[in-house]
Amino acid sequence: MEEFRRQVNEKLRSSVDSVEPPRLREAMAYSLLADGKRIRPTLCLLAYQIFDTDVSVALPTACGLEMLHTASLIHDDLPAMDDDDFRRGSPSNHRVFGEGMALLAGDALLAYALEFILQNSDSLHPERLLSVMAKLIEVVGPSGLSGGQAIDLHSQGRDDVDPLTVEEMHIKKTGALIEASVVTGAILGGASKADIARLTTYARNLGLAYQIVDDILDETSSFEEFGKDVGQDRAAGKWTYPRLVGVEQARERVRGLITQAVAELDGFGERAAMLRWAAQVVHGRAAA
Amino acid sequence: MEEFRRQVNEKLRSSVDSVEPPRLREAMAYSLLADGKRIRPTLCLLAYQIFDTDVSVALPTACGLEMLHTASLIHDDLPAMDDDDFRRGSPSNHRVFGEGMALLAGDALLAYALEFILQNSDSLHPERLLSVMAKLIEVVGPSGLSGGQAIDLHSQGRDDVDPLTVEEMHIKKTGALIEASVVTGAILGGASKADIARLTTYARNLGLAYQIVDDILDETSSFEEFGKDVGQDRAAGKWTYPRLVGVEQARERVRGLITQAVAELDGFGERAAMLRWAAQVVHGRAAA
Numbered sequence: 372m373e374e375f376r377r378q379v380n381e382k383l384r385s386s387v388d389s390v391e392p393p394r395l396r397e398a399m400a401y402s403l404l405a406d407g408k409r410i411r412p413t414l415c416l417l418a419y420q421i422f423d424t425d426v427s428v429a430l431p432t433a434c435g436l437e438m439l440h441t442a443s444l445i446h447d448d449l450p451a452m453d454d455d456d457f458r459r460g461s462p463s464n465h466r467v468f469g470e471g472m473a474l475l476a477g478d479a480l481l482a483y484a485l486e487f488i489l490q491n492s493d494s495l496h497p498e499r500l501l502s503v504m505a506k507l508i509e510v511v512g513p514s515g516l517s518g519g520q521a522i523d524l525h526s527q528g529r530d531d532v533d534p535l536t537v538e539e540m541h542i543k544k545t546g547a548l549i550e551a552s553v554v555t556g557a558i559l560g561g562a563s564k565a566d567i568a569r570l571t572t573y574a575r576n577l578g579l580a581y582q583i584v585d586d587i588l589d590e591t592s593s594f595e596e597f598g599k600d601v602g603q604d605r606a607a608g609k610w611t612y613p614r615l616v617g618v619e620q621a622r623e624r625v626r627g628l629i630t631q632a633v634a635e636l637d638g639f640g641e642r643a644a645m646l647r648w649a650a651q652v653v654h655g656r657a658a659a
Numbered sequence: 660m661e662e663f664r665r666q667v668n669e670k671l672r673s674s675v676d677s678v679e680p681p682r683l684r685e686a687m688a689y690s691l692l693a694d695g696k697r698i699r700p701t702l703c704l705l706a707y708q709i710f711d712t713d714v715s716v717a718l719p720t721a722c723g724l725e726m727l728h729t730a731s732l733i734h735d736d737l738p739a740m741d742d743d744d745f746r747r748g749s750p751s752n753h754r755v756f757g758e759g760m761a762l763l764a765g766d767a768l769l770a771y772a773l774e775f776i777l778q779n780s781d782s783l784h785p786e787r788l789l790s791v792m793a794k795l796i797e798v799v800g801p802s803g804l805s806g807g808q809a810i811d812l813h814s815q816g817r818d819d820v821d822p823l824t825v826e827e828m829h830i831k832k833t834g835a836l837i838e839a840s841v842v843t844g845a846i847l848g849g850a851s852k853a854d855i856a857r858l859t860t861y862a863r864n865l866g867l868a869y870q871i872v873d874d875i876l877d878e879t880s881s882f883e884e885f886g887k888d889v890g891q892d893r894a895a896g897k898w899t900y901p902r903l904v905g906v907e908q909a910r911e912r913v914r915g916l917i918t919q920a921v922a923e924l925d926g927f928g929e930r931a932a933m934l935r936w937a938a939q940v941v942h943g944r945a946a947a
């Protein structure tokens with residue numbers, strides 16, 4: 372895992388070197404190269420590895436996933452959205468570069484994620500590359516990140532929000548990109564349709580569990596542990612899963628989702644050991 | 660021309676019907692379906708028409724171009740950017756839906772433009788579709804819209820800005836998408852590399868001329884004629900071409916660019932009559 376993270380960080384560092392204009396590059400690099408867990412790239416490489424060994428094939432897409440994730444974080448933190456002053460333990464992008472440049476850095480990273488993949492995938496078959504692009508594009512659009520954020524924004528301060536709506540929001544806001552991380556890894560590795568379907572279910576459950584854990588930590592942890600302000604969601608009148616059903620029942624839901632996720636990996640045997648482990652890590656965060 | 664505009668408007672109207680969640684769809688549709696000249700889709704269809712007659716092949720991309728354009732307008736109008744209250748004669752997106760939803764509507768339209776093209780291009784050869792996608796993705800990224808906006812933002816209020824920087828900004832901010840409109844039309848029509856190169860030069864000159872005309876109109880026209888607030892650029896301390904070299908010399912530059920643009924069309928004979936006419940329309944706006 373640590374080796375994957377190192378490879379991703381190295382590739383990310385050089386990925387924006389040639390971007391112009393300089394001020395935009397600085398704003399993009401500031402958030403992209405901030406210390407992060409690189410969960411999405413790692414999941415992509417782990418899924419790829421089930422089917423093929425040459426991870427360099429999946430590395431550009433792994434980096435693109437981190438760029439998409441970073442773009443959504445920059446936009447989420449803006450005053451018009453969550454208005455977060457900190458991210459990954461440092462001042463958020465707009466606190467350093469101003470709101471306008473942060474908006475543009477987000478836009479630029481959304482596009483550059485796809486551009487970077489296209490520029491570094493000469494060896495890929497066009498149809499496989501198109502499938503990867505289609506999956507990533509879907510994740511950014513209304514059925515993914517922007518749709519999830521819109522549900523989030525529209526439900527704030529309302530009192531008629533139910534757990535299903537909160538789950539739909541989570542699936543789009545967080546789950547979609549986690550799912551795409553695993554699925555693009557599998558596509559690049561040459562997985563069969565049946566295998567892609569099983570990994571999709573694994574990732575969907577994992578992604579939802581991951582976001583519920585994040586919400587639990589927002590309720591229960593400290594700034595030092597979490598790297599960003601805590602208790603913000605409640606203060607903003609946001610609907611989160613633990614707020615709706617309580618922390619204990621939210622933990623129970625995480626447990627159920629992780630069990631379902633791991634069950635999908637049975638057919639892959641030892642090749643999926645790391646994906647099994649990744650699910651346990653998410654589970655462990657909730658219990659901590 | 661009018662027939663193309665009608666076809667584009669009809670396709671655009673149905674394009675977002677199935678988008679969820681509803682509030683995001685409303686915000687996307689509000690700006691996308693506002694009355695617009697549909698210049699970019701029209702240029703795409705006109706370029707396509709030089710090489711092939713079945714315009715339905717290029718219609719999804721034509722609509723995607725308008726979605727990308729609309730996305731950039733929504734983000735440009737935000738308070739953190741140009742802070743424009745009006746667009747196309749109506750209140751700008753964030754004035755109706757709030758800043759957060761406008762931000763998301765822009766993000767969603769950026770992605771949905773590509774998604775819509777992918778979903779409606781089954782008949783296209785994967786490699787041709789990939790070329791179109793690559794061109795459009797480049798236009799949104801640092802070497803296109805977001806890069807041009809970043810130069811714009813970074814040069815405001817500074818006194819060491821030269822005409823070359825302003826031109827670079829225009830080429831990225833406006834020229835890149837106009838160029839992509841013509842070039843994707845040509846790619847979809849099956850143009851040769853040499854023909855694509857000539858149309859690229861045509862479109863690059865036309866795009867720069869178009870933006871200089873826009874800046875001239877910002878100096879010389881009224882709200883009623885322009886459909887948005889005028890004199891904003893100067894008030895915001897923005898560097899525009901007419902502000903740097905004067906309105907008369909800016910008009911002279913437009914004339915030169917249009918002449919160069921039209922010269923590139925010589926080899927296409929009558930098939931490029933409409934593209935020639937489009938260049939004259941841009942020229943005419945400057946003189947008005």
